[in-house]
Amino acid sequence: MMTAAANAPVVIVGAGPTGLTLSKLLSQLGVQSVVLERAQTVTKHPQAHFINNRTMEIFRHIQGMPDGRSLAANVAASSPPLEEWRKFIYCESATGSILGEVDHFKGQETPRMAQISPEPVAHLSQHRLVPMLLSCAASNTVGSSVVFDRTVTDVRQTGDNITVTTRTSQGETSSIGCRYLVAADGANSRVRGMLGVPLRGKSNMQHLVNIHFLAPGLKSRLRGREAMLYFVFNSSVISVLVAHDISSGEFVAQVPYFPPAQSIADFSPARCRELLLAAIGEPGIDMDLKSVRTWTMHAEVADSFQVGNAFLAGDAAHRFPPAGGFGMNTGIQDAHNLAWKLAAVLQGRAHPGLLSSYEVERRAVALANTALSVSNWEQALRVPKALGLDPQAADLLQAAVLSRPASLLPQGLVRSALDMSLSLGRAAAGVRGPLRAWRKKALQRIFESGDSLRLQFLLEDLGFCYNMPGAAVCLSQGASDSEASAQSAGSADSAAQNLRSQQGRGLEYVQITEPGSRLPHCDISILPGQRSSHGQALASLANASHEVISTHDLLDPSSASLLLIIGRGAAAAAWAAAAQELDRESRIFKVAQILDTTTPEEEVKAPAHLPIAVAEDLTGRWKTLREVDDDGALLVRPDGHIAWRAKKLERSEVPSTTAAADILRTALKALHYK
Structure with a gap:
């Protein structure tokens, strides 16, 4: 540009x-x-x-x-309407007999989902x-x-x-x-x-040819059976049709291939059309072939x-x-x-040491997501297995193609043997023949149990938590210097194991404020007369009085500042004053006070130097979601993850401004902030 x-x-x-x-x-x-x-x-x-x-x-x-x-x-x-892509359909062809289907977004439009995130998923x-x-x-x-x-x-x-x-x-x-x-x-x-x-992990798990094509006429033929993915199993082709946009007719067909016996040269425009027509199941459909590419599946982390x-x-x-x-x-x-x-x-x-937390936090997430995606892929293979397609046989076939004896044979002979093996495998697949009833029951059990390929993992998508050694978080509200510095030790592998221990297939996601976790979403509104002027995000709330916004909107994307969220207790003024005192030194704090709808009169008045965004909870849920009492506080990183929290204070422990500032300095030290 x-x-x-x-x-x-x-x-x-x-x-x-x-x-x-x-x-x-x-x-x-x-x-x-x-x-x-x-x-x-x-x-x-x-x-x-x-x-x-x-x-x-x-x-x-x-x-x-x-x-x-x-x-x-x-x-x-x-994004296309959710009804066009909420399902995976398993079929003999996209317009042919349906073997089963899975709705991946049940409850997506319910009030519960709106309580978890301010934003929907998209396709x-x-x-x-x-x-x-x-x-x-x-x-x-x-x-x-x-x-x-x-x-x-x-x-x-x-x-x-x-x-x-x-x-x-x-x-x-x-x-x-x-x-x-x-x-x-x-x-x-x-x-x-x-x-x-x-890179470490599993490489060359599968080789695929991706065929990009347009078929606008397919929309009418798929009415009532719209899906994001169509898993096609028939005697002519085994493929996954990805419906990128059914309305405009934009699709990609993924077809397995076996290099070096096969290459992209084997997928001529004429051959691609044959495969696509077989996958679609409509011989007369008009198609515009756009591009053909190869892709290799890996499960590896640097x-x-x-x-x-x-x-x-x-x-x-x-x-x-x-x-x-x-x-x-x-x-x-x-x-x-x-x-x-x-x-x-x-x-x-911040000191450059902050940057070392990037690898600690993100490599742990990458390792955990790798393990989960491999597990999910293995679950996906249950369907072809039930149809008589053993992935291990494909692996053996690939190994045979790459073997030393095969390399000594003429390439045309190897390709012919491969084509014959693939044809026999496709012919044996499906729900036709003497095994029809048994295979249909096996498929039904898989789809009803949910033990097939899944798309949405709320716990892993939203619930990953940087609560591992070396992360840019302070793990205790009164951490000593030694406790804070102890976070610099540890490995991403052990952190990933910790993440995996929190994950589980199908477990429910619950919003928490443990340091390292994502800030819970809750609907709030800015109180009239309490309009902040510090930073792009909070400045945009100046016109948002009485409008429903999210707690996530309190974050300021125009600044690497930290957001301090306080409550309505006696300690609120001390936390706000401490932030103001520290902000004079380093200009790193924003403050927001979230009040119960019944107690707006107890708001903390904004100090002259450090404006406070005062908001009210519109749902009554924040008091539970915050997991801290009225005198507690949350410190939120610019990326929306909790950096530190003061969870519960006894009335006798309500800090002075000086004591609160000392506590916040300890949290800042754990984050490498100056």
């Missing part, structure tokens, strides 16, 4: 959802960045498409869309999301830029500085210097290789997310099976975690 600057505080490699989200968040925080993208233009090939609640909450704070609304509002408006393909992010980037006011046709050829770190060398498709080279480098250049990250960071002043994010840091929609969402949440930390350090609010 622009010519790269000679130097920038942050250079981001990769203009995908992770890189562009990071650039925009940094820009809102007042930090300049340059995004370098190898491609010459934005891809039109659909990729990731499910956007979970937590990612939508991040998008809620991204501004700059032409219509003045948030990115979340635009994504929700552009919007990456190739439609990226232009929105670029539109937001165009509104950057700190000189950030996105530069296409820049392949990174070298990365050199010297002290605290990094030099990135790039080359255009025309062979022109240039260099850019930066303080921090973020590799968000995808699953096959070149920068990760330059940094010498290996050994390290940080090398000096360089960081890995998104698919460059972790590669998941497409089971649960973790890929793009985890990457965007990486960016959300890293953005405020980079801003806090670059702006002198």
Whole structure:
């Protein structure tokens, strides 16, 4: 979009959802960045498409869309109606016999879901999301830029500085210097290789050909059987049809293939049309074949997310099976975690040690999500097994193709043997023949039990908690210096194990305020006459009196400040005064007081220096959700995770302003804030 600057505080490699989200968040925080993208233009090939609640909450704070609304509002408006994508359908063809179906969003539109998150899930393909992010980037006011046709050829770190060398498709080279480098250049990250960071886990789990096509006429034929995914099993093709947008007829068919005996050359336009017609089940349907790509499934996490002043994010840091929609969402949440930390350090609010918490926190989440996506993928294989398709047989077939004896045979002979084996396997699959009744019962048991491929994991999507050693949290309200510093020890592997112990397939998500957890969502409104003027987010609430907003809207996306939430007790004034005292030194606090609807007269008057946003709880739920008493307090990080809390104070323990300031200083020390 622009010519790269000679130097920038942050250079981001990769203009995908992770890189562009990071650039925009940094820009809102007042930090300049340059995004370098190898491609010459934005891809039109659909990729990731499910956007979970937590990612939508991040998008809620991204501004700059032409219509003045948030990115979340635009994504929700552009997402197809939920009725078109709430199901997975297992079938002999998309328009043929249905073997079973699963609704993944039961209760999605109930009051309970509205009590958990201010934002709904969305279904919007990456190739439609990226232009929105670029539109937001165009509104950057700190000189950030996105530069296409820049392949990174070298990365050199010297002290605290990094030099990135790039080359255009025309062979022109240039260099850019930066303080921090973020590799968000995808699953096959070149920068990760330059940094010498290996991946660990399961590689080459499956090879797929993705066939992108348009079939607008398919909408009428799918009426009453709309779904996000169609799992097709018949004698001609085994495929997953991804309905990116049924209304416009945009689909991607995923078909397994077996390299090196097969390659993309085996999927000519004519062959692709044969496979698509078999998967759709309508011989006369009109199709426009757009593109054909190969893709390999992995379940791997980088050994390290940080090398000096360089960081890995998104698919460059972790590669998941497409089971649960973790890929793009985890990457965007990486960016959300890293953005405020980079801003806090670059702006002198925090010590560089804060940046080490990025790897501790996000690698733990990546490892836990990898384990969950692999487990979910294994559950997905129960359906083909019930239909007579044993994935282990496919693995053996792949191993045979790659074996030494096979490599000595003519390639045409190997391919013919492979085609015959695949044809026999497809012919044996399905619910026809003597095993029909048994297979149908097996499928029914799988779908009724819920032990098949799942899409939404509320506990994991919203409930990941950075309560591990080395995280940027203070784990106790009165932590001593030794207790706070003890958080610097520990490994991401043990932290991931801790996360996994909190997770479980199908467990209910409950909002909590344990340090490291996401700030609970609750509907509130700003009281008239108590309109804050500190920062973009709270300033926007100046016109929001009596309007329903979320506790998440108290966060300020324009600042790496910490939000102190106080109650209505006797200690509230001490907490507010302590924040005011510390803010004179470092300018890092925002304060919000949330009152019960019955006690607005007990509000803390805003100190002259530090305005307080005074809000009332509209639901009566905040008193329970906050998990602290009236004299307690919550300190919230810029990314919306709890940094510290004073859970319960006896009346005799109500602190003075000086004592409260000392407690907050301890919390700040755990966060590496100055």
